[in-house]
Amino acid sequence: MNKQSNRRLLLLSSILILSCLSCKTSFDEINYSDGNADFSRVVAIGSGYLAGYSDQALYRDAQNSCIPALMSKSFSMVGQGNFTQPFVNSGVGIGLNANAKWVLASKNASCNNQTYFAPTPAAANGDLSNYNWLGNAVSFNNISVPGTRLADLTDQSYGDPSPFLGNPLYARFASNPGTSTMAGDALLSVPSFFIVWLGMDDVYDYAMSGGEEGKDSITDANEFSSQFTSLLNSLTAQNASGIVANIPLPSGFPFFTTIGYNDLVLTAAEADELNVLYATVDPSIQFVAGNNRFVIADSSVATGRRQIEEGELILLSVSQDSLICYGLGRTVPIPAKFVLDADEVFEITNAIGAYNTAIQNYCTTNNIAMADMRNFFNTLSTGYVFNGVNYSTEYLSGGAFSVDGFYPSQRGSALMANQFLRVINSFYSAKIPLVDVNKYPGIAFP
Amino acid sequence: MVKYKIRVAGIILAGLIVRLSPLHAGGMLTNTTSASSAAMAGTATGIGSDVSSVFSNPGAMTFQEYSKISAGVVLSNSSTSFLSPFVGNTDDETGMAIAPLLFGVYKLNDKMAVGLSVNTPFSSRKTWNDNWTGSYITRESVNRAVCIQPTFGISVSEKIGIGVGAVIALGRDYKTRAMPYSSSSGPVNGSFESKGTAYGFNLGLFFNSSDKFKMGLNYRSALNFKIDNGEAEFTNVPSSLSTTYPSAVDYSTSYSLPSVISAGASYMLTHELLLAVDITYTGWNVYDKLEYDFADQPDLNFTENKDYKNGFALRFGSSYLISEKITARGGVAFDNSPVPDESMLPDNPDSDRFIFSLGGNIKFNEKTSLDLFYQLENYKEREVSNTELRFSGSYKTIVNNFGLAINYQF
Known part of the structure; x- marks a missing residue:
């Protein structure tokens, strides 16, 4: 080998070494697509589950990561999904009983040295300034109000700010308090895509207050069906497509399963x-x-x-x-x-069965996507692993529910958003990214 | 799919984090056990002329002309990217690591020699940022075994040498990750570290067939680590969970690193050109699971299922005598991954890989020379779904190894 070829070899080696020093392994961005859905104007219509009600109150952090907000973040990956919410002030928020949000506390039993975890209000009262009307300058994308039953959607008095008349959590952002309705406000933005999860309060108000001894009855299944149909018709009449969730059974909530009958x-x-x-x-x-x-x-x-x-x-x-x-x-x-008791459980599961049949039938007939949350909560009750974290319906340790045991934690909202998104991806032939559940805060132990 | 971002090498070098910790190599079996063989893609078993034969085939120790000593370092820079279906691309933060190399052969007479080798035949290492999408599975992970090996070699005939070494392996298994419970300032952080010693042996047979043709066979036994004083530490623990996650707690664990059998041959094609081949079979199926037992805190017990399969590697190397003072070396190898799809995790994102190497030897004088090498390990892009932890995505890894060793003969 002569000197020149030596030099050439040396040069070649140097080039190889330097070029691979700068080799990067990074993957290209994934190409997402909206398939045959249009997420340019999204509206969410529901109650506490879609509003971001968590820890027994509506508060800013949970609103920020409520189910439709997380979904909209994913829609934004296809350049759509601007999502305006009626945010409450940051801080302790406001609950349906004018309460502050709950936080987890470690308590000592009053009679012995036993300790246990129990939720406790973060403040004596909720932030009542949240009742102030937000004005009708914008039309909100999230028309979800904690406590809403189907009949409330078309009730003008539901937005009446007078004490004891309406729901102050709707009155605060109703386009015209006392006159406008949730169903009407939902149409203001002429939605192209709707996310609907209704009917929870129609049966769970009753269930959470212990049945007949409590304050609320179960909505009749026929009434449910006709109200549900008319709401959905008003949305589809404007050529919107969308997704609807059905109703989970009590066995899917820590609120009903934490204290076992023989514990x-x-x-x-x-x-x-x-x-x-x-x-x-x-x-x-x-x-x-x-x-x-x-x-x-x-x-x-x-x-x-x-x-x-x-x-x-x-x-x-x-x-x-x-x-x-x-x-x-x-x-x-x-x-x-x-x-x-057994009769009440029967009434509740019966009603949920009837509601879910109505929801399923509507979706099938009108070619609307349905997120089977009943099935997902069943799955969750046996354990659901996401990137190494095991989620379940166990109270606190299961991670998916907030400290009230009924409404989702932020991670629970993320898990549920993923169920919606999976269905959207398959039903509308879309490729929308799912939510990285574990990056949202877990239950904060004291 | 893979994007190679060309950057100025200097900027990258400046950003590298150098730590005195072991090298990365997927499947944990390193390809850089000595500076001379690394330059030839790991071929060594059937060459026998280098002092590092004390490790690669102690049967060749007595066929060396002089007593020798060699000391060096390996620098290794590993980059992995992970493509998550949830968040897209994440680059790791593993960076650069340094490991020492030390070999010595002392010829007692023409027929007998003693020797010592110190190197890191097993090493895996991966660091991800603390809040990445797999943080509940791994943040940082290190598993390595530094082997110290006093060795004895003897010629049983003019052509056949055997050698046997006692292996003292210093093992370290270290991992950090986020734990499933949180305080108001984020998840509890867990770290688990165990250090232990295992003993094994290294057996070599060398056939010095002729001046031109040589063959060798080498067997290194499995290393069984049994560790009783592993220590777990937990930080950011909310006070109500201080009994679940004590700030420090002991655990015991045991694991085995595999036996390695290599067969190799070399041939001097011309006075200048040597060709070598090696085939290696690694008994990875002993690495099936890692159990972590907390005697004082059984709620913390956990098991990592590894389920590795036996693997092999095929290596081709050559050296070329450019001048009396300069030898060039090069090689290419294929290393098959022992990690199955179902159990692969980002703590050791392994894959089948091709290895390309370049290097050489420069003689300063009769007694002193310098080995240099550069090695590129290019891992095949791999999409896997870990069934147990429901962690799925694609991995792409590139490892750059550099090294040098100073040799002195007497």
């Missing part, structure tokens, strides 16, 4: 003591060492109390301190407003 754990001595106590007054009530069924109030039996049966549900709203310290569920029956 009363007793030692042999405690069981014996209770058996002696009940032997004279109510011998049908009996206890053993280990797991036992709680004692609940039931006005339909002569003694006014009985042990709960499997399939009946105890609500998360029951006082944990009373369960630990005051004999609640053993010597003191759990009041009926904290219990869904």
Whole structure:
């Protein structure tokens, strides 16, 4: 080899070394597409689940990552999906009972050294200045109001700001408070794409307040069907396409599953003591060492109390301190407003079945996408892994629900947004990115 | 799909983070066990002329003309990109690492020699930013074994040498990740570190067939690590979870690194040109799972399923004597990935890879010379879906290795 070829070899080697020093492995951006849907003017119509109600209140952070807002962030990857929301002030927010948002606290039982997690309001009151009217300068893309039932959508008084007349969480952003309706406001922006999740409050107001003893009834299935149809027709009449969610069963919410029917754990001595106590007054009530069924109030039996049966549900709203310290569920029956008995559970699941049939039928007939949230909550109840994190319907540890046990956490909203987006991608032949769930905040333990 | 962004090399070099930690190599078996063989894409088993034979084939120790010592370093820069279906591209932050090389052969007489080798035959290392999309799976991960190997070689005939080394392997398994519970300022951070020692052996057989043709066979045993004093640390722990996540807690773990069997041959085609070939078979199926047992905190127990499969590599190398003082080296190899699709995770994003190497030797005088090499490991782009952790996406990895060693013979 002569000198020249040596030099050439050296040059070649240097070029190779330098060129691969600058080799980068980065992937190109993914090409997303909106398929045959049009996300230029999105409107979300729903109640607390779409409004970003979380931790028992409407507050800014949760609004920012509510289901339709997360979906719109994904729509923005195809250059669309501008999404204006009626934001509350940052801070403690405002709940349906004028309360502040709840945060998780570690509490000590009042009678012993047992500690437990329980939600507690972040402030004595919610931020009432959020009731101030936002004005009608813009038409909002998120027409979702916590507590909304289907009948409220066409009710002019629902936006009436006078005390006790309407829902102040609608009145604050109604285009014309006391006159405009949610259904009407939803059409103001002439939506090209709608996200609808309605019917939750039509059955869960009843369920969360313990059934008949509570304040709200279940909306009749036929009324539901006709109101649902007329709302959706008003949207499709403007040539909008969209997606509709159906209603999950109570077994998909920590609010109904956290306290198991037989979670009363007793030692042999405690069981014996209770058996002696009940032997004279109510011998049908009996206890053993280990797991036992709680004692609940039931006005339909002569003694006014009985042990709960499997399939009946105890609500998360029951006082944990009373369960630990005051004999609640053993010597003191759990009041009926904290219990869904077999009849009530039947009514609830029946109504959900009927609502879901109506929703499914409408979607099939009118070629609208449907997000099967009933199915997703079932899946979630058996565990759902996202990028190494296991989500479930377990209270707090499951990560998908906020500390109120019913409304989603921000990560829960992200999981649900992904269910919507998956359906949109397949139904509308679109390629919209899903949400990176784990980057949203998890439940903040104290 | 892959974009090669051309940048000024100097800027990249300036941005590299140099740490005294081990090298990356997918599948964990490194291709840079010595500076001379790395220049020839890892061929060594059937060459036998280099002092690093003490590691690559101790059977060749007695066929060396002199006693020798060699000391060097390997610099390794690993880049991986991950394409997530959720967030698109993420580049890793692994950067540059340094590892030492040390080899010595002392000829007791014509038939016997003793030697020592210190290098890092197993190493994997990957760092991602703390908030990346896989942060609950891995943020930083290091698994390496530095092997110290005192060795004895003997010629059983004029043509056949055998050598045996005792391997003392210093293992380190380190990982950090986000834990599934959070405080108001983000997730709990977990780190897990175990250090342990394993013992094995290195057995070589060398056939010095003629001046031109040589063959070799080398077996390195598996290394079984059993570690009782691993330490986990948790930070950003909310006070209500301080019993679940104590600030520090011990764990025990055990894992095995595989046996490696290599066969190689070399042939002097001309006075200047040497051609060499190696085939390596690695018993990766011993790396099946890592169990982390917390005796004091069983709620923290976890298992990492690895399920590696046995792998092989095929290597071709050559050297060319340019002048009396300068030898050029080069090689190409194919290294097959032992990591199955279902269990692949971003802590060791492995793939089948092609290895290209260049290098050489410069003689300063009769006794002293310098080995240099550059090696490019180009990993095939790979799209996988980890079934257990539901982590899916595509990986692309490029590793640049550089190294030098100073050799002295006496």
